[in-house]
Amino acid sequence: MSRPRYRMLALDVDGTLLNRWGELLPSTKAAVARAAAAGIRPILCTGRRYRRAWPVAEMLGLDAPIVCNSGSIVKEPSDDRTLWRADLDPGLAAALLDLFREHGHDVVAFNDRPHDQPDFRVSRHPSGRGPFDDYVGQNLSHAEIAADWAAGPFFHVCAVGLREEMLAFQSHVLDAFGDRVRTFVQKSPRYAGTMCEVIRADASKWSAVLHVAEQWGVAPEEICAVGDDVNDVPMIRGAGLGVAMGHAAPEVLAAADLVVPDHDNDGVAALIDGRLL
Known part of the structure; x- marks a missing residue:
């Protein structure tokens, strides 16, 4: 059998690998397995934290690393090894924590731990701030509550509050640190509050995929990347074959080399059987 043209398949999770109900269709699972058997290595890409992304890899039943935490870390789900992590340098991390305190925001700092251990740290709970306490309370079984903020590394931190507060805090972060960080203000329907996330400036799904590709000896032009949201655009543009799902936003569709049916x-x-194999 000749080597496939594309040797790596980067798959966004929510809205691409999973359907709108968060299900992995049996036909999708089987198709990804066929691609893997043909020599195309899958890698999963998601904004989810590792603990919530790990079950998706388990459902897939393949050796598929996970780019998680908004692209700031890559984990190997078979043994919880870290393949790459975008640590904030200690000086920047300390200055960020000071800025959180200055503006009265408690910090959620995500940990690099095995999937069944506490995956984030906060200094206190309850705090008296409703949105923050709601987030921590819903995840209390896998929270670490400790006042020791000297422990690191820090690669993904966030504040939780009202949307207007988080937009204002994002402005403070960017004013203070400029192009040294990337920020996201987003809300999950699971929680009462909105989150302002902060990661290293060079951390993204695509940069994380490239780090793994280098370890595997795969060139960018040998990567097929598939997604549906604006945070997938860099990998769709950078990959040898960039693919948008049919329900994707207009800017995602415009960036893609190929559009396939929706999730x-x-x-x-359809992509794997019609184009990759």
């Missing part, structure tokens, strides 16, 4: 109609399987 409810198994666009991933």
Whole structure:
């Protein structure tokens, strides 16, 4: 069998690998397995933290690393090894923590731990701040509550509050640190509050994929990347074959080399069977 043209398949998780109900269709699972058997190595990409991303890799049943925490870390789910992590340098991390305190925000700092251990740290709970306490309270079984903020490394930190507060805090972070960090203000329907996330400036799904590709000896032009949201655009543009799901936002569709059916109609399987194999 000749080597496939694309040797790596970077798959966004929510809205691409999973359908709108968060399900992995049997046909999608089987198609990814066929690609892997043909020599195309899958890698999963998600904004989820590792603990919440790990079950998706388990459902897939393949040796598929996970780019998680908004692209700031890559984990190997078979043994919880860290393949790459975008640590904030100690000086920047300390200055960030000072800025959180200055503006009255408690810090959620995500940990690099095995999938079944506490995956974030806070200094206190309850704090008296409703949105923050709601987030920590819903995740209390895997929270570490400790006042020792000298422990690191720091690669993904966030504040939780009202949307207006988080937009204002994002402005403070960017004013203070400029192009040294990347920020996201986003809200999950699971929680009462909005989160302002901060990671290293060079951390993204695509940069994390490239670090793993280098370890595997795969060139960017040998990567097929698939996604549906604006945070997938850099990897869609950078990959040898950039693919958008049919339900993707207009800017994602415009960036893609190829558009496949949406996530409810198994666009991933259509890509694998129609183009990759």
